[in-house]
Amino acid sequence: MADTPRATPVSFSEFDPISTAAWQQRISRDLKGADPASLEWHTPEGLVVQPFYHREALEALPATEAPTSTSRDWLNLPTYTVGAADKGHTAIDRAADALTRGADGAYFELTDAAAFDVAYLHEKLPLATSYVGYSIRLGAVSFVERLLATGTPTLRGFLRFDPVTDHSPDLAHQLAELRTVLTLTKAMPEFRALTLNGAFFANRGGTVTQQIGFVLAAAATYLEQLPSADVTVQQVAAALQVQVALNPNYFFEIAKLRALRRLWATLLHAFGLPADLAPALPIFAVTSTWSQTTLDPHTNLLRVTTETMAAVLGGATAVSVAPFDRIYQSPNEFSSRLARNLPVILREEAGLNRVADPAAGSYYLETITDQLAREAWALFQRVEAAEGLPAALGMVLQELHAVAQSQFQRIAAGEQVIVGTNRFQNSQEHFDYNPKRLLRSKDFDSTRAAYPSEVLRLATALHFQRREKKRRRAAVVLLGTHTNQLILESFLRLLPLQERLALKASHPEGTLSVLFSTPEAATLMYATPDQFGHFARVVCRVPVDEPDFIPPTLLTADLATMQEAVTLFGFKEFNVEGYSTEDVLARLQGRR
Template sequence: MNPPSNALFPGSSQADWIAQVGKDLKDPNAYETLRWRVETSASAEGFVVEPFYTRDQLTDVPWQTVQAVQKAEPGWLNTPVYHLTGDTKVDNKAITEQVSSGADALILASGRAEGAAIADTSQLSRLLNGIKLSETPLFFDTTDSAADLLNALRTVAPYQLKGGLLSKPDETTAQATRLSADSPQFRTVCVSGHDFHNAGATAVQELAFLLARLTDTYDPLTEQGLTPEQLGPKTILSVAVGTSYFLEIAKLRALRVLWARFGAGYGISVPAFIHAQTSAFYESTATPYTNLLRATTEAMSATVGGCDLLTVRPFNALTSSSDAFGQRIARNVSLLLTEESYFNRVADPAAGSYYIETLTHQLTEAAWQLFLDVEAKGGLAKATDWVKTEIDAGYAARVQAVVQGKVLVGVNKFRFDEGVQADKPVVAQPSGEGLPVRRLAESFE
């Protein structure tokens, strides 16, 4: 598969490049020292990432299959999170300002404030005053039951809705899915991998355990009479995006391949719908402004990887100092990627990259095998202890890497006094599966 030779630019094989590396670095074994291993799980060997790639690596990679399931249309929705206060007047003003200041869609999260549940019709009407859900997609992450919220929305906004539910599916999710059947752009089944990510999972573990959770989510819904054809278009896959730029691009692309493979078994043919949020796991309280650097590269990975919704966390989201300034800067990260960098002009821009195509394939196969391992243990619910052990091992390896010198900007290197009020971090609660909420920088701040 090498390019044709000619007098000016003769073709070079992988072996030629390896020999050149040894020559330039004056060490015949130099190439081996430049390779690095991506861990998949505590019980697997992982896979190796090469220091460079040529066409030779694509010989055994089904890149046509990978590209065929990627997002066909470029662009994404800039989708900040707004935490409801419970005061509908204050909340409505804040929502309106977000939408008029660059947000394409919005996630409304309740549960932090007393009385922040929103499934009351009169309260919801005041909250959404001036917002039309057929034009501005709203995604709800609430403590209300799915069916109660849908009934209230249908009363307040009796037309086709855009948006969906980002809260964990409950016993009324099937009912909510039926209630929103006339709104194909309103999704009611959210499957999230954030708790795996924030506990320290590897990229492979995130993908595999998300797929296992998807299985556990679909089984009771199909038992309640919903068909896979009904569920597929109503599903949101929500993931966190970390700081390993190319790995995270490949992770989102691999998620689309895994969804297609999973869907083939269920008879689902619609493309994946992916919500990506910049990572809390890699954030630091030591020098908060460096979180802007992390969030920007994470957002770039998410958009190049093909997310449909992008949520950029404010740089000071970890602390109580998260404010209008932090929220504005977070919105602007997405705006800069569209208005100044034109990331929204090309669909699947990583397609054809020898590195990304190979990495996507490696992640896909490793995650699929780990998913099958979980299913062999009876599914995610029955394998909770084993999953926690696997993630703990992955987290321990990450911490050890920092101990051995891996750089965390603003934490163990390039740390300086920014003159920012050092507020106490907001304490996150463990997930329903008992997974801890961690940050990589915590032990080093």
């Protein structure tokens, strides 16, 4: 149009460009003699993150671009857990309702796939038009055949059946089942029949590089072992999807997804497959269990917000946000609605679906994407050199355990912060649940980062409950294998340096940490697994020859019985020179 104003180029030619060296000189001057290296961040992945990045950082990176999702949009898939022997009607009804309230589909985690009522599912969510994901451990062929027996000509969604990552028994049989499933669904372009359980590694505290490297190792196993006369390697690749779990480290989680896509192209190339399959890799991102806490639980709302934003900006094709109270509450409308609406807000109000790969070009993100990709590929090669998965499973689990224990140590020392749990606690918190019932529950997730801090807080809360004092009852709580050492480190952090260095504590190897709570005092103790097992049988009145008995986390009885049993089975008190365990607990709880 003639009357349309011509755009004027925006430039700031009057400002000279500043080099990285010039910025570094200015930083050194502003630090007034302090070492600039003190501003560097050393991450659990072993990376060194600089305090600033400049455009010159991009020049040092390879020309390879991280492929992004082919779509700017993503699916909002609430998760519904269906227990053993449950037909799933309640979960299906909730999913159908959610589709009218902002959800784009549903994801069912099935404990017992054979019991799940697929006919009722098809009635409420027509399978030809509804996007539905399923997670199962066994019986993949019969489950898919039941889905198809509803009369559905084609399925939309995905199946997470990953016997390699989930350590399923009889792997050869499970791989044969997967081949049949791929054959049944290979003409269904909107159904991914082979979703990898990458969330397994994130939910056990794995570093970002471990999560990527171990997922690639699982994918390589399927690409190597699944092809047959009926299934080509290209069909295996086309059926693959990756489920990842996101933690609160915002920029690293964005970079994780971008690095995964980059390495996916490299992996496909290694199997002689076209790289253009890599951008089409669906990534199903879920908020992690590892970062959730029962203490000051509304902070979980903030965690899942940054996690979901990272998933979207990193290029996830579907997201699932967990309710903030899922660790300690049954599904309820309030928390489910908040979880369901979060992706809706990010799409409809924040507009995060308006542009593809908005993270591209960031000096910082491009640099850590490249670093994570390099480190993850090196780890993948190390697993492959150990004969891949599942042969290297022992090494994988051992490395995950070591990293998780390192995080527990940093949390105990205050070096890694969990807001509301080990820092910035709510001292006036009133629990919306029964701590005793939660600690006794077999479903209470003890694999999370916050668990050692939680179990101490919840157990000592029981000690100070008025009703326990009135009844003259006592409790013994199993805290874990290394919890007393973590408690010691947390306690020492509160003391002056000179006193901290002078203190000692005994920490017998191979023992369990327990808390013995009476109306008068709470005492930290040690016990061997055998001691605790015999003690639990006596308190629970379980015969010695009962083979399937699993000692509960929380044991209660009358005070006299508990005192006698603790003495009889030789529990040893936790000792810190100059402080009783009551002093230690009181100081940690801010009562002294």
